Amino acid sequence: MTTASLRSIYPAGPTYPSPASGEGIGRGFDPRRLRREFPIFANNPDLVFLDSGASAQKPRQVIDTLAEFYQRDYANVHRGVYSLSQRSTDAFEEARRIVRAFLNAADERELVFVRNATEAINLVAQSWGAANLKPGDEILISDLEHHSNILPWQQLSDRLALRLVVAPTDETGELDLAQFEARLSPRTKLIAVTHISNVTGVVLPVTRIVELAHERGALVLIDGCQAVPRMPVDVRALACDFYVFSGHKAYGPSGVGVLYGRYDLLEAMPPWQTGGGTILRVGYDHTVYQEPPHRFEAGTPDIAGAVGLARALDFIEALGREAIAEHEAALTGYGVDCLSRIPGVELVAGGQRRLSIVSFNLDGVHPHDVGTVLDQYGVAVRVGHHCAQPLMDKLGLAGTVRASLGVYNDKDDIDRLAAAIEVAREMFAR
Amino acid sequence: MMDLRELYQDIILDHGRHPRNFRKIEQATHFAQGHNPLCGDRVTVYLALDGERIADVSFQGRGCAISTAAASLMTEVLKDKTIADARALFAQFHARVTGAEAGQDLSEELVEEMDRLEPLTGVKAYPTRVKCATLSWHALEAALSGRDGSTVKTE
Numbered sequence: 001m002t003t004a005s006l007r008s009i010y011p012a013g014p015t016y017p018s019p020a021s022g023e024g025i026g027r028g029f030d031p032r033r034l035r036r037e038f039p040i041f042a043n044n045p046d047l048v049f050l051d052s053g054a055s056a057q058k059p060r061q062v063i064d065t066l067a068e069f070y071q072r073d074y075a076n077v078h079r080g081v082y083s084l085s086q087r088s089t090d091a092f093e094e095a096r097r098i099v100r101a102f103l104n105a106a107d108e109r110e111l112v113f114v115r116n117a118t119e120a121i122n123l124v125a126q127s128w129g130a131a132n133l134k135p136g137d138e139i140l141i142s143d144l145e146h147h148s149n150i151l152p153w154q155q156l157s158d159r160l161a162l163r164l165v166v167a168p169t170d171e172t173g174e175l176d177l178a179q180f181e182a183r184l185s186p187r188t189k190l191i192a193v194t195h196i197s198n199v200t201g202v203v204l205p206v207t208r209i210v211e212l213a214h215e216r217g218a219l220v221l222i223d224g225c226q227a228v229p230r231m232p233v234d235v236r237a238l239a240c241d242f243y244v245f246s247g248h249k250a251y252g253p254s255g256v257g258v259l260y261g262r263y264d265l266l267e268a269m270p271p272w273q274t275g276g277g278t279i280l281r282v283g284y285d286h287t288v289y290q291e292p293p294h295r296f297e298a299g300t301p302d303i304a305g306a307v308g309l310a311r312a313l314d315f316i317e318a319l320g321r322e323a324i325a326e327h328e329a330a331l332t333g334y335g336v337d338c339l340s341r342i343p344g345v346e347l348v349a350g351g352q353r354r355l356s357i358v359s360f361n362l363d364g365v366h367p368h369d370v371g372t373v374l375d376q377y378g379v380a381v382r383v384g385h386h387c388a389q390p391l392m393d394k395l396g397l398a399g400t401v402r403a404s405l406g407v408y409n410d411k412d413d414i415d416r417l418a419a420a421i422e423v424a425r426e427m428f429a430r
Numbered sequence: 431m432m433d434l435r436e437l438y439q440d441i442i443l444d445h446g447r448h449p450r451n452f453r454k455i456e457q458a459t460h461f462a463q464g465h466n467p468l469c470g471d472r473v474t475v476y477l478a479l480d481g482e483r484i485a486d487v488s489f490q491g492r493g494c495a496i497s498t499a500a501a502s503l504m505t506e507v508l509k510d511k512t513i514a515d516a517r518a519l520f521a522q523f524h525a526r527v528t529g530a531e532a533g534q535d536l537s538e539e540l541v542e543e544m545d546r547l548e549p550l551t552g553v554k555a556y557p558t559r560v561k562c563a564t565l566s567w568h569a570l571e572a573a574l575s576g577r578d579g580s581t582v583k584t585e
Contacts, residue, residue, distance in 0.1 A: 364447075365495075366493065366494035366495060367469070367494075368469050368471075368494035368496075368559070368562065369438075369446075369494045369495045369496070372434075372437065372556060372558075372559060373434060376434050383469070384468060384469045384470060385469070385470045389470065392470070398469075398470060398471065398492050399469055399470055423434075427434065427438060427443075428438075428443065428495070
């Protein structure tokens with residue numbers, strides 16, 4: 001199915017009412033109709049899926065693309081002289097071009113296929129970091145980071161005697177820009193921050209962060225896992241140096257992700273993992289490596305995964321990222337409104353602009369118990385520390401219950417969440 | 431849908447809210463920590479052994495209703511039992527909550543104690559929650575095995 005035919009299936013849907021004003025906002029689309037494109041819901045008719053922040057469900061066209069690709073065009077890439085291999089290679093490289101266009105990168109060689117965002121961050125840490133950082137250099141992160149954007153830097157800091165510096169959020173959940181700026185020093189070489197917090201849903205001021213970083217000669221890596229599926233991302237407009245995301249959170253297959261890196265940076269970086277596919281000429285004494293991105297794609301990649309991811313990005317583009325952002329922002333607002341009205345529900349602050357993620361606790365009830373009750377009502381949420389234990393420690397929480405949205409969610413889902421929370425509240429009331 | 435009340439029976443809600451023996455034993459002869467990395471919950475089990483007899487047993491930590499109630503009920507049934515009794519109960523309890531075959535037969539006295547743990551066996555219908563029910567028992571086993579101060583994980 002092409003992007004054009006998708007558009008004909010999902011024309012501008014009925015206007016989605018704003019919970020705050022009661023009036024329609026923006027173009028919107030119809031999540032109920034859209035849900036039919038996701039076979040998981042046909043097979044689980046009572047499912048209220050509010051865990052897209054962990055991994056999104058897959059539209060039929062992505063699932064079909066994987067099956068079709070394996071059935072029609074599959075062979076290893078960049079190796080065979082036969083036409084089937086060429087077809088597979090073409091599909092893989094076409095996927096790279098689709099990712100380039102999606103992120104508005106300048107050059108398709110700036111896109112490296114990896115397993116997921118975690119691997120992308122580790123790649124930058126081990127390749128760029130190890131080659132460019134010296135003892136005493138500093139890496140600045142926010143206190144909202146996922147373990148995957150802490151541990152690679154922590155390990156590198158231990159190895160190279162770097163300093164890992166943390167910029168705090170304020171009590172409203174926003175990154176404190178003054179505190180952030182105060183932590184920038186001449187030794188700051190890299191800033192690694194998330195675009196949207198996977199715990200609070202706050203959207204970070206990444207444009208300003210990049211400006212501040214570049215004024216001081218530091219590079220910026222942005223973890224775009226939560227942003228890519230739900231808002232426009234333009235790496236050239238952001239002017240960031242690295243941008244990473246996982247395919248599976250963006251309606252694509254699991255096992256494939258993307259590293260965007262500015263070409264001049266990638267070109268100067270040594271291979272991280274070495275092996276087949278990365279070389280021009282190998283001798284026992286000396287090896288000449290390929291140019292990016294192939295230098296960083298050792299071994300046979302997830303070929304079908306990349307092709308499926310490209311289809312998922314087409315799917316997002318067809319719906320329109322502005323429209324998705326509007327839809328999810330409206331629904332997030334509705335969720336905040338509904339949950340705030342339930343006695344005993346304490347929302348984790350998500351700043352002025354919170355997108356698609358609402359974390360909360362129910363007074364006196366452990367998140368795991370809330371999750372089990374919700375599950376009995378078909379409501380799938382994530383409970384626990386969300387791979388952000390330092391943030392939980394700061395908030396003084398053992399964990400939270402997190403509802404996160406996707407394009408297929410609507411107000412009914414929020415209403416069923418709220419109803420199930422009420423059941424949990426009554427069950428555990430003293 | 432399974433009735434949630436089979437999982438959250440009154441006795442579990444009660445022990446979850448008001449855990450018994452929720453304290454540190456200053457003169458503990460053995461102690462160990464249990465950790466569930468999935469949810470970050472931690473429990474420390476303290477033992478005061480008098481020879482083979484469990485003279486006192488207590489716990490501290492944070493956890494969900496299931497893990498707190500399981501630890502609380504565990505401390506209640508273990509007081510004045512022998513180490514061998516404790517291990518026999520754990521084996522039986524573990525089998526009951528995982529739906530496995532129980533091993534050895536329990537003595538009449540232990541059967542009665544096992545009955546007190548019966549409300550927790552509702553977790554067998556909730557595979558993700560079995561670890562909550564067994565966390566304190568794993569910590570107990572670590573403490574009894576002399577791995578003082580060690581941390582066991584419910585994996």
